[in-house]
Amino acid sequence: MELGRPNLDEFASTLFALAQHDRNILVVTSDSRGSGKLTPFGLQLPDQLVEVGIAEQNLVGVAAGLASTGKRVFAVSPACFLTARGLEQIKNDLAYSDIPAKIIGISAGVSYGALGSTHHSLHDFAVLRAIHNITIIAPADNFETRSTIQAILDYPHPVYVRFGKAPQYHLHPPDTRFEIGKAITITGGHDVCFVACGETVSMAYAASQVLAAEGLTCRVISMHTVKPLDVETLVLAAQETKALITVEEHSVHGGLGEACASALLERGFCLPFKITGIPDEYTVTGSQAEIFNDYGISPEGLAATARQLLQRQPT
Amino acid sequence: MLSEHELSLKSIEYRKTILRIIKQAKAGHTGGSLSCVDILNVLYNQVLRVSPETFHHPERDRYIQSKGHSVEALYTVLADRGFFPCQALDTLCRHQSHLIGHPTRKVNGIELNSGALGHGLSIGVGMALAGKMDHLPYRVYVLLGDGELAEGSCWEASMTAAHYGLDNLVAIVDRNRLQITGNTETVNPLEPLAAKFSAFGYAVRSVDGNDIHELVNAFGQVPFEQGKPNLIIARTIKGKGVSFMENNVTWHHHVPTDSEYAAALCELDAARARLQEAAWS
Numbered sequence: 001m002e003l004g005r006p007n008l009d010e011f012a013s014t015l016f017a018l019a020q021h022d023r024n025i026l027v028v029t030s031d032s033r034g035s036g037k038l039t040p041f042g043l044q045l046p047d048q049l050v051e052v053g054i055a056e057q058n059l060v061g062v063a064a065g066l067a068s069t070g071k072r073v074f075a076v077s078p079a080c081f082l083t084a085r086g087l088e089q090i091k092n093d094l095a096y097s098d099i100p101a102k103i104i105g106i107s108a109g110v111s112y113g114a115l116g117s118t119h120h121s122l123h124d125f126a127v128l129r130a131i132h133n134i135t136i137i138a139p140a141d142n143f144e145t146r147s148t149i150q151a152i153l154d155y156p157h158p159v160y161v162r163f164g165k166a167p168q169y170h171l172h173p174p175d176t177r178f179e180i181g182k183a184i185t186i187t188g189g190h191d192v193c194f195v196a197c198g199e200t201v202s203m204a205y206a207a208s209q210v211l212a213a214e215g216l217t218c219r220v221i222s223m224h225t226v227k228p229l230d231v232e233t234l235v236l237a238a239q240e241t242k243a244l245i246t247v248e249e250h251s252v253h254g255g256l257g258e259a260c261a262s263a264l265l266e267r268g269f270c271l272p273f274k275i276t277g278i279p280d281e282y283t284v285t286g287s288q289a290e291i292f293n294d295y296g297i298s299p300e301g302l303a304a305t306a307r308q309l310l311q312r313q314p315t
Numbered sequence: 316m317l318s319e320h321e322l323s324l325k326s327i328e329y330r331k332t333i334l335r336i337i338k339q340a341k342a343g344h345t346g347g348s349l350s351c352v353d354i355l356n357v358l359y360n361q362v363l364r365v366s367p368e369t370f371h372h373p374e375r376d377r378y379i380q381s382k383g384h385s386v387e388a389l390y391t392v393l394a395d396r397g398f399f400p401c402q403a404l405d406t407l408c409r410h411q412s413h414l415i416g417h418p419t420r421k422v423n424g425i426e427l428n429s430g431a432l433g434h435g436l437s438i439g440v441g442m443a444l445a446g447k448m449d450h451l452p453y454r455v456y457v458l459l460g461d462g463e464l465a466e467g468s469c470w471e472a473s474m475t476a477a478h479y480g481l482d483n484l485v486a487i488v489d490r491n492r493l494q495i496t497g498n499t500e501t502v503n504p505l506e507p508l509a510a511k512f513s514a515f516g517y518a519v520r521s522v523d524g525n526d527i528h529e530l531v532n533a534f535g536q537v538p539f540e541q542g543k544p545n546l547i548i549a550r551t552i553k554g555k556g557v558s559f560m561e562n563n564v565t566w567h568h569h570v571p572t573d574s575e576y577a578a579a580l581c582e583l584d585a586a587r588a589r590l591q592e593a594a595w596s
Contacts, residue, residue, distance in 0.1 A: 051478075058437045061434055061437020061440070062438075062444070065442040066444060069373070069446070070445075089434060093428075098420070
């Protein structure tokens with residue numbers, strides 16, 4: 001599997017390419033053009049970049065005002081600040097008012113690793129899932145990132161997209177179909193199913209390779225749209241595999257895992273099940289990779305979780 | 316266009332309607348609706364280039380009521396201007412009515428949902444900026460409460476308004492000096508307010524916000540300065556028009572009893588008679 005570039009870079013170049021041909025595409029930044037890889041955008045399309053300074057509430061409010069006039073607005077800010085400082089504006093000015101601005105949470109999850117919990121966003125799925133009328137997408141690789149931006153450009157409701165800054169493996173063949181709210185099954189399998197999103201999908205895929213060497217077949221699903229959840233694909237996985245593991249770069253509370261758990265339980269499914277994410281504790285310090293490793297979001301860690309659920313010994 | 320005398324008469328009728336619908340709904344923000352209704356009267360009957368027919372036109376003027384809780388004044392004026400039938404006012408705060416206690420887009424004539432304080436100015440900045448980008452002639456008017464100004468987001472928005480030189484943005488502060496706890500200057504002082512807004516880059520005017528003539532005059536002078544956002548400090552009286560409601564914080568969201576309602580109507584009818592008499596003499 002070939003290593004691509006960070007989803008952040010893919011986002012920035014995709015948006016720039018679109019914006020060159022559409023002056024109604026605007027980026028709104030909160031002193032975040034550098035972290036958002038949007039410096040070239042600002043230099044080459046200065047009239048399409050709105051800068052509000054370090055002011056996330058204002059960022060979302062201004063984005064709402066611009067989008068209400070028909071502008072195609074992307075408000076870009078670190079996920080940790082955007083979805084906490086700007087939460088009430090997201091709730092009221094976008095979701096409640098149904099204004100189709102797109103908000104982009106960059107350096108999400110524990111991407112800022114060693115900068116500490118102030119800069120981590122482990123709450124964003126949880127808080128936004130509880131708000132009506134906002135779609136939540138966490139693309140896994142460059143293809144999903146590119147496809148997400150293209151798909152949401154004309155989407156008539158608000159959307160939250162989050163991604164990190166580590167280079168990502170290309171997970172999909174070129175002819176893959178991308179649709180908001182429709183999960184992508186990367187590999188088929190009947191022993192265990194990984195339902196992952198964002199930068200943890202490649203970990204789940206690598207875990208499936210480890211388990212394949214032990215004779216286990218794994219289904220790996222990229223649930224890029226956390227809300228609305230693709231319940232159909234999830235239910236099929238619950239019917240056709242023996243255990244299900246969710247993986248996310250988010251608190252184990254309120255995110256993809258709990259969304260899957262409630263969807264399955266409400267439909268009467270009960271199978272060996274594990275939510276893998278960042279546990280409810282002061283997050284261990286370190287880089288994103290080190291934090292992932294500590295919490296079992298790694299090929300070996302996820303393979304171990306799978307064995308445990310299937311009550312198998314490592315081979 | 317209505318004369319200032321006709322506008323003054325309208326304000327009295329609006330005040331009567333506001334009290335009637337609040338009493339009927341057994342809920343509402345009486346004091347703040349009475350303080351800002353003259354501003355809304357002048358805006359919708361004299362200033363804003365918007366009507367039920369042009370409400371979706373890209374070049375319409377926009378109005379955002381950031382102090383969303385004074386929605387009874389807004390509903391009253393919108394109904395009078397034909398945005399929806401006056402009978403709908405009777406459904407205020409009723410089960411399944413769109414006319415709830417804060418503005419929503421489900422009511423014709425309302426641009427965006429508001430009510431959480433500190434939101435409207437940023438939205439107005441975005442709208443005004445889009446107008447500048449597209450060289451459209453519309454203006455954006457945002458009504459703020461004075462208590463609302465403790466929200467830091469108002470000042471974030473102000474910095475951006477000045478940064479982009481939004482002289483098509485008109486922020487109006489309903490400066491009635493009372494918030495739910497008491498006097499704004501004892502809760503968390505705002506003064507010197509005009510100096511603060513000037514320092515943030517606004518061109519500032521201060522007017523009697525319950526005086527039709529002064530309001531008409533001030534709105535007529537917009538833009539106050541090329542390249543600067545406009546700010547009007549509208550000095551108003553909370554509960555204006557009914558003696559026992561004026562400057563009385565109890566009336567922030569007190570609902571009039573039968574006798575209070577009757578007494579209020581008496582005062583407003585007497586005010587109308589005085590106005591008409593003055594016009595004849």
